[in-house]
Amino acid sequence: MSNVWFAGLLPLLLAAASAQAEDSKPADTPAPSNIRGAEYPRIHADLRVTFRIKAPSAQKVEFGFFGFDGGKRYPAKKGEDGFWTATTDKLAPGFHYYRVFIDGVEVNDPGSETFFGTGKQTSGIEVPEKGVDYYLPKEVPHGEIRERWYHSKTTQQWRRIFVYTPPGYDTHRETRYPVLYLQHGGGEDERAWPNQGRVGFILDNLIAERKAKPMIVVMECGYARRPGDAAAAPGRPGAPRDFSRLFGAFEEVMVKDLIPMIDATYRTLPDRENRAMAGLSMGG
Amino acid sequence: MSNVWFAGLLPLLLAAASAQAEDSKPADTPAPSNIRGAEYPRIHADLRVTFRIKAPSAQKVEFGFFGFDGGKRYPAKKGEDGFWTATTDKLAPGFHYYRVFIDGVEVNDPGSETFFGTGKQTSGIEVPEKGVDYYLPKEVPHGEIRERWYHSKTTQQWRRIFVYTPPGYDTHRETRYPVLYLQHGGGEDERAWPNQGRVGFILDNLIAERKAKPMIVVMECGYARRPGDAAAAPGRPGAPRDFSRLFGAFEEVMVKDLIPMIDATYRTLPDRENRAMAGLSMGG
Numbered sequence: 230m231s232n233v234w235f236a237g238l239l240p241l242l243l244a245a246a247s248a249q250a251e252d253s254k255p256a257d258t259p260a261p262s263n264i265r266g267a268e269y270p271r272i273h274a275d276l277r278v279t280f281r282i283k284a285p286s287a288q289k290v291e292f293g294f295f296g297f298d299g300g301k302r303y304p305a306k307k308g309e310d311g312f313w314t315a316t317t318d319k320l321a322p323g324f325h326y327y328r329v330f331i332d333g334v335e336v337n338d339p340g341s342e343t344f345f346g347t348g349k350q351t352s353g354i355e356v357p358e359k360g361v362d363y364y365l366p367k368e369v370p371h372g373e374i375r376e377r378w379y380h381s382k383t384t385q386q387w388r389r390i391f392v393y394t395p396p397g398y399d400t401h402r403e404t405r406y407p408v409l410y411l412q413h414g415g416g417e418d419e420r421a422w423p424n425q426g427r428v429g430f431i432l433d434n435l436i437a438e439r440k441a442k443p444m445i446v447v448m449e450c451g452y453a454r455r456p457g458d459a460a461a462a463p464g465r466p467g468a469p470r471d472f473s474r475l476f477g478a479f480e481e482v483m484v485k486d487l488i489p490m491i492d493a494t495y496r497t498l499p500d501r502e503n504r505a506m507a508g509l510s511m512g513g
Numbered sequence: 514m515s516n517v518w519f520a521g522l523l524p525l526l527l528a529a530a531s532a533q534a535e536d537s538k539p540a541d542t543p544a545p546s547n548i549r550g551a552e553y554p555r556i557h558a559d560l561r562v563t564f565r566i567k568a569p570s571a572q573k574v575e576f577g578f579f580g581f582d583g584g585k586r587y588p589a590k591k592g593e594d595g596f597w598t599a600t601t602d603k604l605a606p607g608f609h610y611y612r613v614f615i616d617g618v619e620v621n622d623p624g625s626e627t628f629f630g631t632g633k634q635t636s637g638i639e640v641p642e643k644g645v646d647y648y649l650p651k652e653v654p655h656g657e658i659r660e661r662w663y664h665s666k667t668t669q670q671w672r673r674i675f676v677y678t679p680p681g682y683d684t685h686r687e688t689r690y691p692v693l694y695l696q697h698g699g700g701e702d703e704r705a706w707p708n709q710g711r712v713g714f715i716l717d718n719l720i721a722e723r724k725a726k727p728m729i730v731v732m733e734c735g736y737a738r739r740p741g742d743a744a745a746a747p748g749r750p751g752a753p754r755d756f757s758r759l760f761g762a763f764e765e766v767m768v769k770d771l772i773p774m775i776d777a778t779y780r781t782l783p784d785r786e787n788r789a790m791a792g793l794s795m796g797g
Contacts (some may be wrong), residue, residue, distance in 0.1 A: 264633050265702070265736065286617035288572075329620075333570035336613075336620035343627045343634040349548050350627040350634070366662055366671040376658040376713070378650055387650040399778075402686065418549075429660070452549065494683075 260341070262324075262355040267340035270354055278317045278354060280329070282338060285311030287331050292317070292338075295326040295347050302330065322358030324425050326351045344425045348416040353425055364427040369437035370396030374423045377494075381486045383478050385456045388449070390487070391423045392495065393432055395443035405496045408445045410483070412508030419450040445495055449487055451511055453478040476511070544625070546608075546639040551624035554638055562601045562638060564613070566622060569595030571615050576601070576622075579610040579631050586614065606642030608709050610635045628709045632700040637709055648711040653721035654680030658707045661778075665770045667762050669740045672733070674771070675707045676779065677716055679727035689780045692729045694767070696792030703734040729779055733771055735795055737762040760795070 256274035259267060269281035280292040280303070290313035293302040298320070305313035326346050328335050337343055341352040372395045381388050395406065411428065413421035422428040428446060435441035455478045492499040540558035543551060553565035564576040564587070574589040574597035582604070589597035610630050612619050621627055625636040656679045665672050679690065695712065697705035706712040712730060719725035739762045776783040 264629075267633075282618075284616075284618040288616065331615045331618050331620065332568075332572065334566075334568040334615050334620075336615065336618075336623070337627075337634070339620070339633050341634075343621075345548075349551075349623050350621070350625075368664070371662050374660040376660070376707070378655050378713070380652070423660070429662070 407503035414510030677730035691787035698794030
């Protein structure tokens with residue numbers, strides 16, 4: 230942020246412009262999860278994916294998914310231009326984490342946005358499903374996703390949450406809303422539903438079609454430990470492998486810190502009939 | 514998101530727990546920009562930084578900054594455990610983009626959060642300055658950063674913005690606020706100020722100290738092209754290098770789409786005395 234390096238970006242920007250400038254392409258298209266202007270990975274009409282990365286001096290390049298496709302690695306072939314290319318089998322539609330192995334080292338694909346999953350920032354590919362558009366931005370009223378920090382007495386730390394407020398929240402000033410607490414899966418955090426999960430568009434569309442009541446959705450991080458728990462954490466030599474301590478304080482954070490703060494801050498319907506919890510994997 | 518791979522995360526979680534569980538360390542500490550639990554990069558008391566990455570089968574590993582430190586690369590040394598380590602010269606405090614070169618291929622450091630900069634997702638390191646805490650979360654009232662999508666007639670696309678609303682925005686229902694339009698630098702986008710720029714904490718602290726009036730801050734992306742401009746973009750063989758077309762529609766987006774939408778959606782003071790624009794590099 231602190232540096233002026235505009236000149237150094239020219240090649241990047243030109244490359245992006247060039248990519249977007251090409252005329253109509255065959256049926257394969259850049260993945261919607263790519264960074265602006267990146268032509269690869271590309272998704273074919275039959276849902277195979279072609280990955281591509283520039284690595285002129287690498288000896289071996291492979292691509293592979295995480296927790297999907299059986300851990301298979303797709304070996305890439307090097308072209309004379311220094312780009313390595315690999316095409317996968319047909320993929321299941323949906324969002325998949327993936328990575329590149331450069332001479333055996335697992336790294337991210339610079340052509341992809343990164344998402345917090347697998348315990349770190351990871352490349353992800355969104356493989357669209359034909360005729361399915363419930364998670365895309367449409368011509369409907371849009372809500373907001375609000376980033377808020379609050380102090381937890383339980384963990385003695387500042388914690389970040391994301392809160393979806395439905396369309397009209399700011400103008401319907403007397404309306405109160407039910408609240409859904411929506412949890413991410415293992416290795417993800419509070420960013421998973423707003424980013425890779427596209428919770429805003431999904432709710433906007435469901436509410437517009439009257440398939441869901443306007444509601445508030447709260448997204449927290451499932452990892453929460455009491456300050457004193459650190460010393461007895463798993464992995465420490467000689468310590469018991471008490472895995473649950475990584476998120477052992479989460480219930481207390483929810484009940485004592487998060488829910489009271491949400492009910493005091495947003496126009497919720499603060500009773501048990503209007504409060505729900507859902508999630509996937511460790512959030513389920 | 515769609516997969517249950519909880520079991521596969523155990524090693525990651527255990528590593529994170531182990532890292533956090535260690536007793537008091539010497540003066541060097543993990544960078545605040547690291548992912549949860551990552552011990553490296555570490556910042557020394559004299560503001561040198563030690564980078565470390567596991568790459569047992571790599572032949573050569575280097576670390577280097579982007580647009581800072583003269584483009585110098587720090588060669589890393591391989592240990593018997595397969596980890597490569599390099600320590601930099603003394604760094605200037607602040608936020609710096611950096612990358613790892615694995616056998617010459619530029620990639621991100623898995624120990625770091627990534628930030629959209631340099632035209633893609635990039636590792637970043639926050640080097641704290643002694644006695645400087647204006648960008649840290651403090652015991653003051655906190656505002657929100659709201660993610661909003663709107664449709665631009667100029668670009669014919671959905672665009673994402675981030676809007677900082679000051680503490681009390683929801684409760685002081687009649688108050689109107691001045692608006693600052695705050696732009697990122699080249700190669701960054703609308704995420705730069707909310708994430709690496711920590712605009713929320715900075716404004717919260719300034720407002721609490723009465724060094725700034727409560728205000729709304731709007732963060733948009735400077736890259737904006739008219740639909741028809743694509744074919745004449747720079748980088749295309751034979752086309753003129755009309756670099757400005759990458760952001761040539763931004764002024765029109767601001768004046769015709771963004772400012773009217775902001776004034777209609779938020780409680781702004783919609784006159785020129787209460788509207789300002791600032792930014793760095795291409796936002797300045």
